[in-house]
Amino acid sequence: QKEVEQNSGPLSVPEGAIAxxxxxxxxxxxxxxxxxxxxxxxxxELIMSIYSNGDKEDGRFTAQLNKASQYVSLLIRDSxxxxxxxYLCAVNMGGGYQxxxxxxxxxxxxxx
Amino acid sequence: xxxxxxxxxxxxxxxxxxxxxxxxxxxGHVSLFWYQQALGQGxxxxxxxxxxxxxxxxxxxxxxxxxERPEGSVSTLKIQRTQQEDSAVYLCASSAIAGRNNxxxxxxxxxxxxx
Numbered sequence: 001q002k003e004v005e006q007n008s009g010p011l012s013v014p015e016g017a018i019a020x021x022x023x024x025x026x027x028x029x030x031x032x033x034x035x036x037x038x039x040x041x042x043x044x045e046l047i048m049s050i051y052s053n054g055d056k057e058d059g060r061f062t063a064q065l066n067k068a069s070q071y072v073s074l075l076i077r078d079s080x081x082x083x084x085x086x087y088l089c090a091v092n093m094g095g096g097y098q099x100x101x102x103x104x105x106x107x108x109x110x111x112x
Numbered sequence: 113x114x115x116x117x118x119x120x121x122x123x124x125x126x127x128x129x130x131x132x133x134x135x136x137x138x139x140g141h142v143s144l145f146w147y148q149q150a151l152g153q154g155x156x157x158x159x160x161x162x163x164x165x166x167x168x169x170x171x172x173x174x175x176x177x178x179x180e181r182p183e184g185s186v187s188t189l190k191i192q193r194t195q196q197e198d199s200a201v202y203l204c205a206s207s208a209i210a211g212r213n214n215x216x217x218x219x220x221x222x223x224x225x226x227x
Contacts (some may be wrong), residue, residue, distance in 0.1 A: 004154075008152075032214070034215065034216075036218075042220070043201075043203055043218040043219060043220050043221045044155065044203070044218050045218070046215055046216070046217060046218075049215055088154050088155075090154075092214075098143055098145075098160060098162075098207070098214050099157055099160060099168060100145075100157070100216060101157065102147075102154030102155050102156075103154050104152070104153055104154045105153075105154050
């Protein structure tokens with residue numbers, strides 16, 4: 001079992017729809033969760049971080065965390081073609097240490 | 113600029129050559145990370161520095177890989193006797209604090225191609 005799992009996609013959504021990206025992780029002690037966006041040929045860009053159960057909203061983005069289910073998701077409302085990218089889930093596995101483990105990413109395609 | 117910078121952006125090496133990749137973190141950032149990213153994969157952890165101390169090098173794939181951050185700022189990742197399997201994008205990230213709830217900011221990466 002991979003430590004951080006994501007569906008590789010591609011996930012295709014029409015412009016204006018809600019895109020839902022999901023991630024599961026294996027370590028129950030994980031404390032910090034991050035979503036990065038990576039355009040083709042570019043480096044990852046941090047878009048959301050979440051540390052406690054529930055929802056965290058920032059503009060069109062909402063991160064959701066459920067530690068009991070070891071599940072974290074990212075919702076993108078009013079999806080735009082410019083949101084087309086690979087979305088990486090990253091998890092800090094706990095233990096007072098900064099090491100972050102990344103998933104393989106979900107490719108999102110927003111169709112105009 | 114205020115972001116993480118890396119150089120060179122592209123490097124082509126012949127198999128067996130040594131290469132050195134540089135990372136200049138965001139000014140004042142305590143923590144620095146190196147990652148390796150293969151095509152279609154997420155970044156894979158290589159090593160981590162807190163100031164000048166290398167606290168974790170468990171991700172370095174072999175003893176041909178060596179990283180340093182002697183003054184707690186700029187870091188260099190060195191790969192000796194490069195092999196074709198070393199071809200990847202090498203990413204550097206920095207974060208402001210030492211602790212679990214750190215947000216890492218990435219540089220543009222160095223794309224290494226070993227022929």
